[in-house]
Amino acid sequence: MALKSIRQAINEALFQEMRRDPRVVVIGEDVAGGAATAGERDCAGGVFGTTKGLIAEFGEGRVIDTPITESAIMGAAAGAAVAGLRPVAELMFCDFLGVCFDQIFNQAAKFRYMFGGKAKTPLVIRTTIGAGRGSAAQHSQSLYHIFTSIPGLKCVVPSNAYDAKGLLISAIRDDDPVVFCEHKLMYDLQTEVPDEPYRIPFGEASVVREGDDVTIVALSRMVHYSLEAALALAREGIECEIIDPRTTSPLDEETILESLERTGRLLVVDEATPRCGLAVDIAALAADKAFAALKAPPKRVTAPFTPVPFAPSLEKLYIPSPERIAAAVREVVGYRR
């Protein structure tokens, strides 16, 4: 198997699904780029290069550059989805959700239920998350918890290229709206990825590392930081089990609970803010369904309850670090009633 980056894996999944199904279209800002300029068409291929090359094979009819118009992109994609297309709509930064949320959560997310089960909305919204590029308060948030909280939306948060490809193919073939959250700092991260198309089902967590002392549930970039922490902790004799849920909705509760039965200790690591987020959600799951197994209070490592700061020193403090994760694990493992 070849090593591929997350960027390549996503690009490959889009190529393969667009070849397989002519109803799949890509729509968004600069998904090709260069329209009505003297320069190259497809000069952007998406601002992170994930849609590069698609327009050459599939043409302007299926790789649709738009004006800067997020509400219309999301609404048009939702409308096209109920009318027979399978759009992959790009929301360049998840922060721009603020501009277009109505079309996503009042419209796309509601159709199936609100119309008595008659509507199918096979819509994928690809978006980017994550701090760490000095992009400040309006281009750095991790807002998957908002998508996760809306009935009618599914939410995917992949942490590696293999998962990204399989989950994106599942998302495109899914008949419900799926939000697919890509971390901006992980596009170049490589793993082995099969050339052929494959699907990873939603709601199946991946056990990234096995261990008996503590269960770490982590998402996206935090999976890698948790692995770093786990390596350091192993040298101290603490073995961490790391679970990557991969999809936050549906959430694989069973894998988390099974692990907790064994370890009795939970740490949730989340780059998002602490209130009403995945960390709270999973801690509540543990309290609700694994209470008897718990040897220590569930613990959370998250970003602080602040916007993302610009100054690099503050941004570094903002993002949960392997050191903070390791310290939290020590606290959980060292807990005595």
Next chain:
Amino acid sequence: MQLSRDTLLKAYRQMSTIRHFEERVQEEFAKGGIPGFVHLYAGEEASAVGTCLHLSAEDHIASTHRGHGHSIAKGCDVERMMLEIFGKKEGLCAGKGGSMHIADLGQGMLGANGIVGGAPPLAVGAALAAKTLGNGSVAVAFTGDGGSSQGTTFEALNLAVVLQLPAIFIFENNEDGESTGWRYAVGSGDIAARVRGFGLPSVKIDGDDFFAVYEAAGEAVARARRGEGPSAIEVETVRFFGHHSGDPQRYRSREDVLKLREERDCIKKFRLRVTAAGLLERAELDAIDRENAALIERAVARARAAPPPEDAALLTDVYLAY
């Protein structure tokens, strides 16, 4: 329109400050030391300066991601702007906002903005406050050709007309929204005409010509101050740099950019015009350039040496901590 010598000198000084600022920020960014990314305004100076010369600190502006020029024209402290762009404690936003969020409420600068189309509703709000308070001030929304197609912009235009607010919408058409040409993105092919459909006066002017901007903006501001409602101006302009620093600009050639610098430089055109008319001497303009070079040099040296925010600043100014 006859401008006083003082106004001409002030206009040149501000445009030159912006140009020196932006050229230097580009250099410093390339060298490293400026975090994140910056969107530079060089080439568009006449728009910000020609507009803001009609404003005082009591008036408000709301800006775009390309906000350095608007900030300087509105009177933001250049050294503290540079400190902010470098992410330092003494920056205009304490290092917490950065290039894309420079704001100075004391100068009536409501912020650069990371959201395309973010500014127009905010400016409408400032205009509403001005009208309600009856203080005679006005508000200006700067937006680009990209932002001209956002729903927020359309809604803001309509609301300003409905409420007859003292708002001015400046659409800086610099031809490219990121890498997409404006002729593709603006379906009607005419921003000013489209805006007119909302029921407000809307003109298109040559943004290379400071005097055209100054005159059109002057009329719009005067109209707003008289309580006659909003106006809009499409400023046809160009950006000398890419969408952001590091943009490979494959949507235009290096030759095209050089040609823009040759043929579409609003500052060069201003110089030629005022010196040819005998209004200002070349030597006094050169002296202003030298002063600006020194000002920017000081700003960069100070910004590079300045301390970052203290770690505790991470948790301040959020009302609540958890």
